[in-house]
Amino acid sequence: MKNILWEHILAVRTQSPLVHNITNYVVMNNTANALLAIGASPIMAHAREEIDEMVALCNVLVVNIGTLDDVWVDAMLQTARQARILNKPWILDPVGAGATAYRDQVLSELIALRPTAIRGNASEIMALAKANQSKTKGVDSTAQSQDALAAAQVLHELTGVVVGISGETDFIVSAQPVIQIHNGTPLMTRVTGLGCSASALIGAFLAVVENKTEAMTAAVALLSVAGELAEKTSNGPGSLQMNLLDKLYTLTEDEFKNTLRIETL
Numbered sequence: 001m002k003n004i005l006w007e008h009i010l011a012v013r014t015q016s017p018l019v020h021n022i023t024n025y026v027v028m029n030n031t032a033n034a035l036l037a038i039g040a041s042p043i044m045a046h047a048r049e050e051i052d053e054m055v056a057l058c059n060v061l062v063v064n065i066g067t068l069d070d071v072w073v074d075a076m077l078q079t080a081r082q083a084r085i086l087n088k089p090w091i092l093d094p095v096g097a098g099a100t101a102y103r104d105q106v107l108s109e110l111i112a113l114r115p116t117a118i119r120g121n122a123s124e125i126m127a128l129a130k131a132n133q134s135k136t137k138g139v140d141s142t143a144q145s146q147d148a149l150a151a152a153q154v155l156h157e158l159t160g161v162v163v164g165i166s167g168e169t170d171f172i173v174s175a176q177p178v179i180q181i182h183n184g185t186p187l188m189t190r191v192t193g194l195g196c197s198a199s200a201l202i203g204a205f206l207a208v209v210e211n212k213t214e215a216m217t218a219a220v221a222l223l224s225v226a227g228e229l230a231e232k233t234s235n236g237p238g239s240l241q242m243n244l245l246d247k248l249y250t251l252t253e254d255e256f257k258n259t260l261r262i263e264t265l
Helices: 002-015 028-038 048-057 070-085 101-111 122-129 145-159 186-190 194-208 212-231 237-250 253-259
Strands: 018-022 041-044 060-064 090-093 117-121 162-166 170-173 179-181 262-264
Touching: 002 028, 002 194, 002 212, 002 253, 018 028, 018 048, 018 070, 018 194, 028 041, 028 194, 028 237, 048 070, 060 070, 060 194, 070 090, 070 101, 090 101, 090 194, 101 122, 117 122, 117 145, 117 194, 117 212, 122 145, 122 162, 145 162, 145 170, 162 194, 162 212, 170 212, 179 212, 186 212, 186 237, 194 212, 212 237, 212 253
Parallel strands: 018 041, 018 060, 060 090, 090 117, 117 162
Antiparallel strands: 162 170, 170 179, 179 262
């Protein structure tokens, strides 16, 4: 599988998909830089007046609900509808799912528009699936990623989407066997928006990889491996952020295959 995933990484580098992001303003710069580092081309656009043209122009849509307001919600719904009409893949990042009724209502409307993939932390996935009474602490998870496996499987069965759970171990849940990735570093949790970056990278891979489970797996593996390698030369979260971008750009086949720890359940 490592060979296939590396081929997908090369496909993103060579095809440079155009990724339309409606994402929260806390992470726009980080997200755009991460996409550029892997070879993709980011566009950050949420004006309703240009959305239909933008969706038609781009290869994939990323919707991240981190900083909601009514104007952005309208834009998100409009882009998701247009992506569905044009048969463009799109990924939903349900930041803070379960934290407020407003956030949950917006997510309900977005999920009804059938995203191709959903990626969140354990608490967010559990809240989406209404698996239990899991509480969300802001945008951070109060549960471990493995705790959300059953919820992710329910979410996949209800919607048909590929579901990613981020955590100490990353899980990808779909109709295929559950995939586990055991890479990364705890220091990554000290850099804001790396989960948001993960969703954006998944979007880039969805644009060029036909098998959407492999697309998510390749993106998650790339970010986790790059983060783990970047930590070796980092003194803290500030240098990790810089070194991670460099490693996303310079990562070699040998580094990827020798570092990646992946298995199926």
